[in-house]
Amino acid sequence: MRIKEYYAPTTLDEAYNLFQEELTTIISGGTWLKLLPKAIEKAIDLSKLGLDQVVEKPDTIEIGSMVTLEQLRQHPTLLALADGVIPKAINHIMGVPIRNIATIGGSVAGKFGFSDIITPLLTMGTIIEFSHMPDMSLEDYMAHKKIANDFITKIIIASVPGKAHFKSVKKTSNDFPILNICVSKLEGKYKIAVGARPAGALLAHKAMDFINEQTSITEDIISETATIAMTELTFGTNSRGSNVYRTSIAEVLIKRGLKEVQDAK
Numbered sequence: 001m002r003i004k005e006y007y008a009p010t011t012l013d014e015a016y017n018l019f020q021e022e023l024t025t026i027i028s029g030g031t032w033l034k035l036l037p038k039a040i041e042k043a044i045d046l047s048k049l050g051l052d053q054v055v056e057k058p059d060t061i062e063i064g065s066m067v068t069l070e071q072l073r074q075h076p077t078l079l080a081l082a083d084g085v086i087p088k089a090i091n092h093i094m095g096v097p098i099r100n101i102a103t104i105g106g107s108v109a110g111k112f113g114f115s116d117i118i119t120p121l122l123t124m125g126t127i128i129e130f131s132h133m134p135d136m137s138l139e140d141y142m143a144h145k146k147i148a149n150d151f152i153t154k155i156i157i158a159s160v161p162g163k164a165h166f167k168s169v170k171k172t173s174n175d176f177p178i179l180n181i182c183v184s185k186l187e188g189k190y191k192i193a194v195g196a197r198p199a200g201a202l203l204a205h206k207a208m209d210f211i212n213e214q215t216s217i218t219e220d221i222i223s224e225t226a227t228i229a230m231t232e233l234t235f236g237t238n239s240r241g242s243n244v245y246r247t248s249i250a251e252v253l254i255k256r257g258l259k260e261v262q263d264a265k
């Protein structure tokens with residue numbers, strides 16, 4: 001990675017003001033940026049802003065954008081939350097050396113279609129905090145075109161009782177996913193997210209609305225929910241898998257996910 005000018009601001013205001021200048025790039029872990037061929041004109045390194053902490057609040061967990069994926073994978077609070085779904089999702093992202101550098105901020109800001117972390121975060125009521133802009137839900141952030149004038153400072157997830165189930169289908173354990181799904185049942189409400197379609201992860205709102213209206217959950221309701229999800233989600237083809245393959249496994253995985261979390265109160 002070639003960097004022409006390098007800045008390591010020590011306050012959020014300083015970082016924000018620098019970022020308003022032309023040709024600036026935020027660097028967190030740099031694991032993804034390092035793979036890109038072009039030189040970075042002005043790099044703004046966020047590592048001196050104290051954004052590397054996980055803080056527990058009464059109903060939320062605030063994760064600083066510079067917290068590494070490995071920190072999250074081993075964090076006791078996250079291991080205890082919703083069946084440890086976030087650490088489980090991180091388990092198969094590359095190996096420990098990359099996870100010790102790659103950050104949650106870079107993982108979310110990249111909006112990577114192959115992301116194994118955005119899919120579970122979508123089911124956890126996640127809010128994105130910026131240095132100056134108002135907070136935004138992760139779902140809105142994903143739908144928003146690139147935010148060019150501010151950067152992520154925290155990822156805030158709901159800390160509520162319930163269960164979640166994540167599954168990523170990969171050819172080998174550390175490969176990019178062919179498809180991933182997460183189903184949660186938190187405070188009695190189901191959420192279903194599907195990622196690596198190969199486009200970015202989406203929540204299946206019609207299917208969620210359908211199952212959340214039911215008074216009892218039977219095999220038929222679970223099948224119907226998965227069928228509705230398949231009518232609203234679209235799948236594509238890339239070198240890892242065809243849309244036909246993705247379509248066929250998605251429905252099965254959604255059903256399995258719903259069954260896994262069904263007994264959560």
Ligand SMILES: Cc1cc2nc3c(=O)[nH]c(=O)nc-3n(C[C@H](O)[C@H](O)[C@H](O)COP(=O)(O)OP(=O)(O)OC[C@H]3O[C@@H](n4cnc5c(N)ncnc54)[C@H](O)[C@@H]3O)c2cc1C
Nearest residue numbers: 028029030031032033103105106107109115116151152176
């Ligand atoms: C070889 C390889 C394989 C991988 N495989 C997988 C996989 O299978 N599944 C998976 O989920 N992930 C995978 N990853 C993705 C990995 O998780 C990302 O590289 C990592 O998440 C990026 O984090 P980073 O901190 O290094 O970001 P950086 O490389 O520093 O930044 C990534 C992008 O986000 C921007 N950015 C960074 N931080 C912020 C911020 N706080 N606010 C706004 N913009 C910001 C940067 O400007 C850049 O555009 C893989 C990565 C590599 C290198």
